[in-house]
Amino acid sequence: xxxxxxxxxxxxxxxxxxxxxxxxxxxxxxxxxxxxxxxxxxxxxxxxxxxxxxxxxxxxxxxxxxxxxxxxxxxxxxxxxxxxxxxxxxxxxxxxxxxxxxxxxxxxxxxxxxxxxxxxxxxxxxxxxxxxxxxxxxxxxxxxxxxxxxxxxxxxxxxxxxxxxxxxxxxxxxxxxxxxxxx
Numbered sequence: 001x002x003x004x005x006x007x008x009x010x011x012x013x014x015x016x017x018x019x020x021x022x023x024x025x026x027x028x029x030x031x032x033x034x035x036x037x038x039x040x041x042x043x044x045x046x047x048x049x050x051x052x053x054x055x056x057x058x059x060x061x062x063x064x065x066x067x068x069x070x071x072x073x074x075x076x077x078x079x080x081x082x083x084x085x086x087x088x089x090x091x092x093x094x095x096x097x098x099x100x101x102x103x104x105x106x107x108x109x110x111x112x113x114x115x116x117x118x119x120x121x122x123x124x125x126x127x128x129x130x131x132x133x134x135x136x137x138x139x140x141x142x143x144x145x146x147x148x149x150x151x152x153x154x155x156x157x158x159x160x161x162x163x164x165x166x167x168x169x170x171x172x173x174x175x176x177x178x179x180x181x182x183x
Contacts, residue, residue: 117159
């Protein structure tokens with residue numbers, strides 16, 4: 001498979017119209033399908049070539065041009081890529097000697113950005129999202145509303161949310177409702 005291979009439909013396909021109704025201060029976007037593999041390894045350095053960057057430590061993410069690594073535990077990372085097919089990402093990670101599980105269908109990726117993005121998150125997320133505590137390169141496994149998520153800090157007002165696909169519609173509704181205050 002290659003980058004031109006068709007990607008499966010996402011759990012939030014069809015939500016673009018509702019997301020477009022938000023003001024510029026809060027932007028929601030259902031990102032295209034991302035291949036995701038859960039990787040456990042005793043040799044993190046072996047994965048750095050695949051990621052294209054040093055692997056992140058606790059509560060962080062890092063990435064190169066094609067693969068992002070999110071720290072989940074002392075010997076566990078979630079590798080994601082919008083460019084590689086799941087089988088390609090899985091094979092590449094397994095070639096490093098790691099234990100690998102394809103979890104691509106497990107999560108949906110949502111992008112939240114804008115001047116009030118952090119305000120929206122703070123209405124239902126218990127972690128400290130101030131840029132001093134949760135800045136660029138930060139990652140957390142947490143709750144948003146009542147949905148378990150992986151939250152990535154991409155910029156001062158830019159976040160990537162990885163939510164279980166079965167909770168994607170609930171979370172989209174929750175985010176839309178939380179954003180109404182900023183219209």
